[in-house]
Amino acid sequence: MNVDSRRARFETLAPAVIDAVRRYLARRTDPATADDVLSETLLICWRRLDEMPAEHLPWAYGVARLCLANAERGQRRQFRLLARISRLDPPPQIVDGPGPADDDLAAALRRLRPEEAEILRLWAWEDLAPAGIAVVLGITANAASIRLHRAKEKLRKTMTASGHEESTEGSRP
Amino acid sequence: MTDDDDLRARLRRTDPAASLEPASPAQVARLVEEAMSRNTRRWALPVAAALVLIAGGAAWAVTRPSTPINPVAAPTTTASAAVVSPGPAASAAVVSLTASGAQAKCRAPEPQRLAESADFAFEGTVETIENGQVTLSVTRVFRGRPADRVTVAQEGETSETMLGSGKFEKGTDYLVSAADGSILICGYSGEADAIGLRELYEKAF
Numbered sequence: 001m002n003v004d005s006r007r008a009r010f011e012t013l014a015p016a017v018i019d020a021v022r023r024y025l026a027r028r029t030d031p032a033t034a035d036d037v038l039s040e041t042l043l044i045c046w047r048r049l050d051e052m053p054a055e056h057l058p059w060a061y062g063v064a065r066l067c068l069a070n071a072e073r074g075q076r077r078q079f080r081l082l083a084r085i086s087r088l089d090p091p092p093q094i095v096d097g098p099g100p101a102d103d104d105l106a107a108a109l110r111r112l113r114p115e116e117a118e119i120l121r122l123w124a125w126e127d128l129a130p131a132g133i134a135v136v137l138g139i140t141a142n143a144a145s146i147r148l149h150r151a152k153e154k155l156r157k158t159m160t161a162s163g164h165e166e167s168t169e170g171s172r173p
Numbered sequence: 174m175t176d177d178d179d180l181r182a183r184l185r186r187t188d189p190a191a192s193l194e195p196a197s198p199a200q201v202a203r204l205v206e207e208a209m210s211r212n213t214r215r216w217a218l219p220v221a222a223a224l225v226l227i228a229g230g231a232a233w234a235v236t237r238p239s240t241p242i243n244p245v246a247a248p249t250t251t252a253s254a255a256v257v258s259p260g261p262a263a264s265a266a267v268v269s270l271t272a273s274g275a276q277a278k279c280r281a282p283e284p285q286r287l288a289e290s291a292d293f294a295f296e297g298t299v300e301t302i303e304n305g306q307v308t309l310s311v312t313r314v315f316r317g318r319p320a321d322r323v324t325v326a327q328e329g330e331t332s333e334t335m336l337g338s339g340k341f342e343k344g345t346d347y348l349v350s351a352a353d354g355s356i357l358i359c360g361y362s363g364e365a366d367a368i369g370l371r372e373l374y375e376k377a378f
Binding site: 003007010011014015018019022023024026027038039042043045046047102105106120121123124125152155156 | 176180181184185189190204205207
């Protein structure tokens, strides 16, 4: 592929990748890290354009996942972690929020193992089927399918189990 | 599957990116342009420090006494590339090099610099990788003694070490240059079809 057609191809697919990866990162890290990792991810997509499969989003998520992991090992980890915690786990709102259902779900998600919660996020937020999840996580489609199924079951169970507490008041563990 | 649909819908309502505004066209254009041009720009930034580190590492590699294959890397930095075993292995048609997984900040590779620093440069295909020992069969020597095979002790992988995937992979063609038995990193060695690498070699040698 010559340079021009390479550029053209990248320019065609980049907007969709940018949009998707921005969201992926916004869901998982603070804005500063998200910006850095987005640039890094695009750079890698550009360098490895020839390896990019037709279904390029899961592949791009996979790249972003690794870049994010790298970034989080970085020096500013401590500082950013604080920023992230305060954003992801804000002080509980006593005022009428979107409804107790969300709290319940959030609490249940926190009770899952991180990998289980992540698979559910990839499924619901990134809208990926098991095949796509497999590409992101670098596992087989079969394994992704099984893990997704188990994670769903576990989430349902966890929510049902905590349903009773919730009726009394504050379901946060 | 409505159970699943419900669960998914419920999870989606908690999507923190739901309210994220799409990137503006200008922002997208900037990001795209940046990615395509950053190959050079990113490497251009931390020049001075890297050069000092690499030079230091190379000097250390040259001046240190005898060299068993493993040791690598100047004590204080991760930027020194690699160390050879200059002794017996350098005889006849086999050359031994090492490539560490050093991370380095690099400036854009220049043919002139490559021409000045490389004392050995070749193109070859990876035949085997065993216990971190990579054997390449040489298809072309750009500079240096003719060799049929080159062995490299590969110690890690970073994109700075080798253009492309960052490390040697079996069956792939590489353009590799070395100085004093150390593989030149920072865009001077990599997969043969890495963008610009062949042009770099053609210009340099």
